[in-house]
Amino acid sequence: MTAMGKLEKREALAGYLFILPWVCGFLVFVLFSLVMAFYTSLTDWNLLSPARWVGFANYNAVLHDDLFWKSLRVTLIYVCTSVPLGIALGFSMALLLNQKVRGLSFWRLVYYFPAVLSGVAVSLMWIWVFNPDFGIVNLALSLFGIPGPGWIADTHWALPSIVVMSLWGAGGGMIIYLAGLQGIPTELYEAAQIDGASVWKKFSFITVPMMTPVIFFNLIMGAISGFQVFTEAYVITGGGPDNATLMYGLYLYMNAFKYFKMGYASALAWILFLIILAITSLLFATSRRWVFYADGGDRS
Amino acid sequence: MTTSRRNLLSRIVIYGILTIGAVIVCAPLWWMITTSVKPLADVFLFPPEIIPSRFRWDNYADVFRLLPFGRYFLNTLLIAVFAVAGSSFSSALVGYGFAKLRFPGSQALFMLMLGTIMIPYYTTLVPQFIMYRTFGWLNTYLPLIVPSFFGTPFYIFLYRQFFRNIPRDYNEAAIIDGCGYWRTFIRVILPMSIPVVNVVAIYAFNGVWNDFLGPLIYINSEKQRTIQLGINALRGLHTVEWGLLMAASVIALVPTVLIFFFLQRKMIQGVVVSGVKG
Numbered sequence: 001m002t003a004m005g006k007l008e009k010r011e012a013l014a015g016y017l018f019i020l021p022w023v024c025g026f027l028v029f030v031l032f033s034l035v036m037a038f039y040t041s042l043t044d045w046n047l048l049s050p051a052r053w054v055g056f057a058n059y060n061a062v063l064h065d066d067l068f069w070k071s072l073r074v075t076l077i078y079v080c081t082s083v084p085l086g087i088a089l090g091f092s093m094a095l096l097l098n099q100k101v102r103g104l105s106f107w108r109l110v111y112y113f114p115a116v117l118s119g120v121a122v123s124l125m126w127i128w129v130f131n132p133d134f135g136i137v138n139l140a141l142s143l144f145g146i147p148g149p150g151w152i153a154d155t156h157w158a159l160p161s162i163v164v165m166s167l168w169g170a171g172g173g174m175i176i177y178l179a180g181l182q183g184i185p186t187e188l189y190e191a192a193q194i195d196g197a198s199v200w201k202k203f204s205f206i207t208v209p210m211m212t213p214v215i216f217f218n219l220i221m222g223a224i225s226g227f228q229v230f231t232e233a234y235v236i237t238g239g240g241p242d243n244a245t246l247m248y249g250l251y252l253y254m255n256a257f258k259y260f261k262m263g264y265a266s267a268l269a270w271i272l273f274l275i276i277l278a279i280t281s282l283l284f285a286t287s288r289r290w291v292f293y294a295d296g297g298d299r300s
Numbered sequence: 301m302t303t304s305r306r307n308l309l310s311r312i313v314i315y316g317i318l319t320i321g322a323v324i325v326c327a328p329l330w331w332m333i334t335t336s337v338k339p340l341a342d343v344f345l346f347p348p349e350i351i352p353s354r355f356r357w358d359n360y361a362d363v364f365r366l367l368p369f370g371r372y373f374l375n376t377l378l379i380a381v382f383a384v385a386g387s388s389f390s391s392a393l394v395g396y397g398f399a400k401l402r403f404p405g406s407q408a409l410f411m412l413m414l415g416t417i418m419i420p421y422y423t424t425l426v427p428q429f430i431m432y433r434t435f436g437w438l439n440t441y442l443p444l445i446v447p448s449f450f451g452t453p454f455y456i457f458l459y460r461q462f463f464r465n466i467p468r469d470y471n472e473a474a475i476i477d478g479c480g481y482w483r484t485f486i487r488v489i490l491p492m493s494i495p496v497v498n499v500v501a502i503y504a505f506n507g508v509w510n511d512f513l514g515p516l517i518y519i520n521s522e523k524q525r526t527i528q529l530g531i532n533a534l535r536g537l538h539t540v541e542w543g544l545l546m547a548a549s550v551i552a553l554v555p556t557v558l559i560f561f562f563l564q565r566k567m568i569q570g571v572v573v574s575g576v577k578g
Contacts, residue, residue, distance in 0.1 A: 008402070011401055011402055011403065011481075012401075012402065012403035012404060013403075014397075014401055014480075014481035014482075015397050015401035015402065015403030015406060016397075016403055017397075018393050018394060018396055018397025018401060018481070018485075019393075019394045019397040019398060019409065021390040021393055021394055021449065021450050021451050022390075022394040022413060022450060022451035022453075022456060023409075024450055025447065025450025025451055026412075026413070026416065026450075028431075028450075029424060029428065029447060029450065030416050030419060030424065032427070033423075033424035033427040033428055033431075034419070034423065034424065034427075036426075036427035036430070036431075037423055037424060037426055037427050040426055040427065040430075047433075093321070096314055096317060096318060097318075099310075099314055101314060101315070101318065107318055107322070108568070109564060110322045110325060110326070111321065111322070111325060112564070112568065113325070113560065114325055114328075114329075116506065116556060116560050116567070117553060117556060117557075118506075118510045119509070119510035119511075119512060119528050119552065119553075120512055120528045120531045120532050120535075120549075120552070121528075121531055121548070121549035121550075121552040121553050122549075122553075124531065124535060124545055124546070124548075124549045125328055125329075125331070125332040125546070125549055126328065128331065128332065128335060128542050128545070128546060129327075129328045129331050129332075133346065134343065134344055134345075134346065134348050134542075135331075135348070136327055136328070136330075136331040136348065136350075139347060139348050139350070140327070142347070168325070168328065171325070175568055224417065224418060224420075227420060228420050228421055228422065230512070230513050231512045231513070234512070234516075235512075235532065235535075248422075249420075249422055249513075252422050252425075253422075253513070253517075256425065256426055256429070257429075257516075257517060262426055262430070265425075265426055266426050266427075268422075269420070269422050269423040269424075269425065269426060270423065272420050272422055272423060273419060273420055273423040276418055276419075276420055277418060280418050
């Protein structure tokens with residue numbers, strides 16, 4: 001052990017004291033909770049009678065539970081559509097706004113605004129917007145002579161409706177992309193101009209590579225939060241019709257707080273954790289191939 | 301000549317797309333707001349009225365008459381005051397520790413902290429519920445407030461990014477002058493960091509105000525409902541009275557909207573700091 005000077009020791013002690021709130025929170029809310037969740041997942045427990053040890057029976061039951069597979073499928077479809085579409089939409093809007101448009105702060109305000117709104121109020125708004133007979137979406141479609149579907153009341157359209165809702169908030173990503181675009185050094189474009197590069201070449205060889213770290217950040221955060229969608233599913237559809245929007249979080253909530261199957265819900269919780277861990281690891285593994293770090297790989 | 305014509309054309313296309321996009325973005329809000337002032341009979345007109353022909357402002361008064369929304373507002377505000385203060389301050393402490401103080405294991409602990417962002421809220425939900433139940437905290441606001449005093453990884457990250465850009469000299473000068481680390485943090489660093497404190501406070505407020513799952517699990521008594529539980533309850537009672545429901549939704553969104561319009565520049569700054577430099 002290297003001897004630390006008195007000042008260094010004091011600084012280190014202060015450092016530990018400053019991060020102490022997080023360390024305590026980590027020990028209780030993360031480490032202890034993860035262990036307890038795992039322990040609970042090995043029991044049969046309805047909160048009223050004492051927990052009964054069942055080993056891995058809950059995990060076995062989960063794997064044979066049609067609703068688990070249904071909810072996993074629904075959630076995966078949701079994540080795999082809403083996240084890439086949200087990135088594409090946000091990125092396109094940022095590209096448009098980066099074309100030296102007038103009134104930039106106005107457009108930015110309008111597009112960003114929906115991203116800050118959330119909660120039950122927004123979900124209620126969408127129920128009414130998607131109302132098949134009296135809603136504004138089908139009214140707008142009817143102006144073009146298109147008969148609108150039943151949206152949230154229709155088994156096939158309910159999940160796409162929730163994806164559309166999520167895209168309404170794509171302006172949140174747009175703000176980040178716009179700032180990223182404005183941070184790309186103009187010398188790069190000037191050099192390409194001298195070399196006679198076309199607009200498309202500049203876009204695909206400068207803009208996109210320079211933006212990949214930002215896109216990657218949004219991809220990771222979007223995937224993590226996409227797996228945890230709750231309010232929309234609970235308020236708008238309650239998981240229906242016919243479980244078409246049974247999001248994983250909703251199914252877990254129902255098991256824990258409606259059926260009081262704490263062990264089963266904990267098994268679902270651990271499986272969700274492992275899925276998210278696997279997906280983020282996979283994304284990080286592929287990132288070496290496509291994410292470009294201009295500063296040579298310092299990812300702090 | 302041709303380039304300027306092409307230029308004009310591309311301008312028209314750009315502004316055209318931007319305008320159509322803005323209309324699409326605003327349409328749901330327009331629909332919510334106009335419905336909120338329609339009498340019930342006009343809500344179910346076919347074809348629907350885009351601009352209301354009759355106004356019934358009493359929808360808003362009815363919201364407060366049917367359920368004590370004033371009380372729900374205050375309840376949520378009470379949680380918000382403590383939770384916002386708690387997470388803004390505790391996250392600042394931790395962020396400062398990670399950004400400015402050297403101690404063994406600091407890098408590894410910081411990475412561990414970022415890693416916890418990957419842990420879904422649901423994974424620790426059941427043990428936390430059981431813990432609060434053991435403490436006798438169900439039907440109190442404590443489960444919604446206390447965890448915020450232990451730092452929030454995302455806010456800690458924001459603070460750390462900001463503190464790192466404050467020159468070390470400030471820190472060292474203060475410490476050599478005999479200020480302890482604590483006083484340096486309170487007297488020197490924190491006053492320089494008001495912009496990031498604001499950003500974190502705004503995020504934290506919006507988070508508390510719009511949280512639905514937390515109150516849904518921990519609050520059962522009608523008197524203690526938060527604003528989100530309140531609208532959800534109203535919807536359970538008046539399923540088809542959309543004028544009323546939209547009025548309640550507008551009311552619930554007012555604080556977020558006010559904050560947005562007054563502080564949007566700061567919010568945008570915060571998004572940029574977290575997203576681009578991350």
